[in-house]
Amino acid sequence: MLAKAFPVALRTDLRHCQVLGLAGTAVLALGGETAGALPARDLLAPTSAHAVLGLVGVYFGLVLLTAAWVLLGRLVRGGDPPTPRALTLVLAVWAAPLLLAPPLFSRDVYSYLAQGAMVDAHIDVYAHGPSRLGGPLADEVAPLWQHTGAPYGPVFLAVAAALSGLTRGELPAGLAGMRAVAVVGVALMAAALPRLARHCGADPAAALWLGALNPLVLLHLVAGAHNDALMLGLLGVGLVAALGGRPALGAALITLAALVKAPAALGLAAVLVLQARAGRPWLPAVLGTATVCAATTVTATAVAGTGYGWTGALDTPVSEQNWALTSLLGRATGAALAALGSDLAPLAVPAWHLLGLAVTAVLLAAIWWRLRPRPVYALGLSLAAVAAFGPAVRPWYALWGLFLIAAAAPSASVRHRTAAVAGVLALAVLPDGDPADTGRLLLAVSGGALAVVVLGQTRLAARTPAVPPARPA
Numbered sequence: 001m002l003a004k005a006f007p008v009a010l011r012t013d014l015r016h017c018q019v020l021g022l023a024g025t026a027v028l029a030l031g032g033e034t035a036g037a038l039p040a041r042d043l044l045a046p047t048s049a050h051a052v053l054g055l056v057g058v059y060f061g062l063v064l065l066t067a068a069w070v071l072l073g074r075l076v077r078g079g080d081p082p083t084p085r086a087l088t089l090v091l092a093v094w095a096a097p098l099l100l101a102p103p104l105f106s107r108d109v110y111s112y113l114a115q116g117a118m119v120d121a122h123i124d125v126y127a128h129g130p131s132r133l134g135g136p137l138a139d140e141v142a143p144l145w146q147h148t149g150a151p152y153g154p155v156f157l158a159v160a161a162a163l164s165g166l167t168r169g170e171l172p173a174g175l176a177g178m179r180a181v182a183v184v185g186v187a188l189m190a191a192a193l194p195r196l197a198r199h200c201g202a203d204p205a206a207a208l209w210l211g212a213l214n215p216l217v218l219l220h221l222v223a224g225a226h227n228d229a230l231m232l233g234l235l236g237v238g239l240v241a242a243l244g245g246r247p248a249l250g251a252a253l254i255t256l257a258a259l260v261k262a263p264a265a266l267g268l269a270a271v272l273v274l275q276a277r278a279g280r281p282w283l284p285a286v287l288g289t290a291t292v293c294a295a296t297t298v299t300a301t302a303v304a305g306t307g308y309g310w311t312g313a314l315d316t317p318v319s320e321q322n323w324a325l326t327s328l329l330g331r332a333t334g335a336a337l338a339a340l341g342s343d344l345a346p347l348a349v350p351a352w353h354l355l356g357l358a359v360t361a362v363l364l365a366a367i368w369w370r371l372r373p374r375p376v377y378a379l380g381l382s383l384a385a386v387a388a389f390g391p392a393v394r395p396w397y398a399l400w401g402l403f404l405i406a407a408a409a410p411s412a413s414v415r416h417r418t419a420a421v422a423g424v425l426a427l428a429v430l431p432d433g434d435p436a437d438t439g440r441l442l443l444a445v446s447g448g449a450l451a452v453v454v455l456g457q458t459r460l461a462a463r464t465p466a467v468p469p470a471r472p473a
Contacts (some may be wrong), residue, residue, distance in 0.1 A: 006103025013080050014090070017072045023064030025218065029101035031057025031447075032223070037103040037110075039171055040140055052443060053343050058431045059447030065094070066215055066423055067455055073419065077210045085192045087208045091190060094213070095222045099179060105211070106394075106433040110140035112227065113174045115150045116160025119306060125150045125157060126309025137169060142433075152275040153259035154304035156227050161304070181263070183223040186217060189403060192240050196407035199243040200376050210415055211406030213431075215426035220396035231260040235267050239376060242271045245278070247360055253290045253424075255296040262310075263400055266382050268293060269368060270375035277373070286313075320390035324393040326356035353391040360389045380404030395425040413454045 004411055035054030035148035044051040072090065081092075103109045114130035114137045116234060121365040123132055129147040130138040150157065159181060167173035190212045191441070194204035203454060206368040211217075241248025251271050257264035300306060330349030363385040371378035382395040384401025387393065401417055409415045429437050430444065 001390060004042050004215035008234065010101065013398075014075060014086060016172050017068050017075065018090050020071070020094050021068030021090065022211075024061045024063070024068055024257045025094050026061070026097040027056050028061030028065065028223075030099040030106075031055065031059075031061060032104045032431055033430045037431070039102075039110075041047065042102075043353075043432075044370075046440060051402045052301070055431065055440060056447035056450070058359045059338055059427075059444045060451045061338055061427065062219070063451035064455075065218065065447045066426065067451075069209075069213060069215060070423075072213065076203075076205050081205045083207050086206045088190055089206060090206075091186075091213050095183070095186070097216060098218060098223040099183070101223055103175060103225060104431050105429045106226065106396075107140070107142050108433075109175060109178050109225040110137070111142075111145050112156075112178055113164065113171070113223075114138050114158060114176075115152070116164040117159035117160075117169055118287065119157050119304070120164040122305075123338065124309065125306065126312065136171065138172075140171070144170055147407075151310065152227065152261060153310050154301045154306045155256050156230065156261070157306050158304035159230070159298070171270075181224040182221055182227070182229040185227075185229030185233035186221050189217075189229070189236050191237030191306050192233070193381065193403075193407050196241045196243070196376055196404070199240075200374070201406060202409040206415060207407040207410075209406075209418055210422075211360070211403050214402070214419065214422045216396060216399055216402070216422050220425055222277070222397065226396050227260055228399060231257045231264050231397065233257075234260065235264045236403065238267060239270060239379075242274050242378075247271050247275050247285075248288065248292050250274075251292040252296045255293045259297065259300050263383055263386050264384070266364075267379055270379045273368075273372055273375040273378075300431065302463075318449070324356075325389065325390055326352040327393075327471045339428075356389040356391060358387055363389070374408060374410075376404055377408035377410065380406075380408060395428045398422065398425050 031054040033054065034050040035058055036049075038044075046055075063398075072087075090410065098104070112135055115125050117137050118125045118128070118130065118133050121133065121295075124468070127151040129145060129149060130141045131146040160178075163174060163177040165182070167177055170178050191209045193207045197204040197207035200271075209210055217229075220226050232252050238250045238253030238257060240250075241247075241253060249256070251268060254264060254267040254271065255470065257267065271289055272285050276282055327349060330352035333352065334345045334348035364382050367378050367381045367385070368383075380401045380403070382401075383404065384398070387397040390397075398421060402422060404416065405418050409418065427444075427448070430440060437442070
């Protein structure tokens with residue numbers, strides 16, 4: 001639909017796609033100045049004129065960005081696709097305005113800063129929430145997470161602590177530093193994707209388009225500064241190393257990724273499969289990989305000084321109102337049981353969470369059994385299953401699987417379905433990260449609709465032939 005709303009001439013012009021996407025992220029960033037996840041002292045009332053205009057602007061820009069991405073996808077699938085280097089330049093251009101924007105679509109970056117300050121102050125970040133730290137940084141953390149431990153591994157917390165020491169708790173510098181860390185992660189993703197695609201027999205340009213240029217990456221990894229960027233970047237370069245015949249280096253890098261966020265540990269299965277495919281016996285492969293993993297974990301934990309408490313805090317992202325499938329089913333079941341007067345109602349959500357974990361385990365076994373010859377694709381599907389059936393879901397969790405599916409998808413139809421999911425999820429969260437209400441939802445829809453109208457008018461103007469000036473009599 002968006003592609004049809006834009007001039008045919010632009011469908012074959014990389015420069016115009018670049019300009020359209022830049023306009024989208026620029027308007028998005030400008031709108032975020034009043035409607036984003038701002039520091040507490042700068043927050044505006046949602047009904048204020050500036051906040052309303054900002055929310056409309058964010059969704060206006062988001063639709064422009066999505067249109068540019070769709071049109072760029074057509075170029076990638078065309079007869080003369082842009083090179084990976086050209087696409088990387090497009091990514092840099094589109095991301096540039098977001099580097100200057102406030103945090104968007106989530107307040108998690110404030111939690112990162114508070115947790116880094118806690119580590120720097122020698123507070124057990126796994127046993128205590130940011131409320132134990134107190135002060136301006138802790139005040140920025142959402143109430144839901146004030147009293148919960150960090151679910152992140154020592155590698156990320158060491159980075160956050162180092163950043164806290166460098167910035168001395170100054171909020172603007174800390175936000176800029178966290179965004180720089182996320183940009184490094186995105187850069188690693190963009191560097192790894194073409195190499196992964198070549199190893200998997202896929203198109204490097206198509207992999208970059210779907211895996212690095214999609215709106216979810218720009219909105220949540222760049223604008224939102226989520227640590228998933230660093231996890232995916234390390235995972236990607238680790239897989240590149242393993243595919244290149246360096247399994248020990250690959251296992252070390254993937255372990256570092258898992259010590260940012262735990263789901264990356266599934267990448268070690270791909271390292272084992274690649275070694276077995278290369279003719280190495282399973283037992284030496286398992287022992288060697290386990291040794292590298294253990295040594296990396298012990299070293300990273302000793303350097304970070306955080307201990308191993310993160311293994312017991314992995315359920316931190318699970319909130320009562322989480323919209324994961326199992327949480328939704330659990331709440332519905334609990335409500336039904338409560339209406340019947342059953343004492344089992346409080347057990348409904350935990351029971352569904354356990355069932356989701358069991359389904360995930362079965363799916364992982366089936367995926368790896370069927371797709372052993374394609375370990376990168378198997379890993380992508382596995383991470384997608386973990387995100388879909390786990391007890392917590394956020395829009396950016398979809399990037400765990402999408403990143404690798406982009407590099408190893410066996411057909412264009414798989415990429416198209418994955419791209420559709422990314423496009424829908426890009427619209428799922430308001431720019432301040434808070435739940436949507438009817439009024440703000442209507443404003444967001446209005447902003448997107450206005451962008452569609454502008455694109456349609458541009459198409460109409462492009463199709464209307466110019467009237468030649470009248471000749472003098």
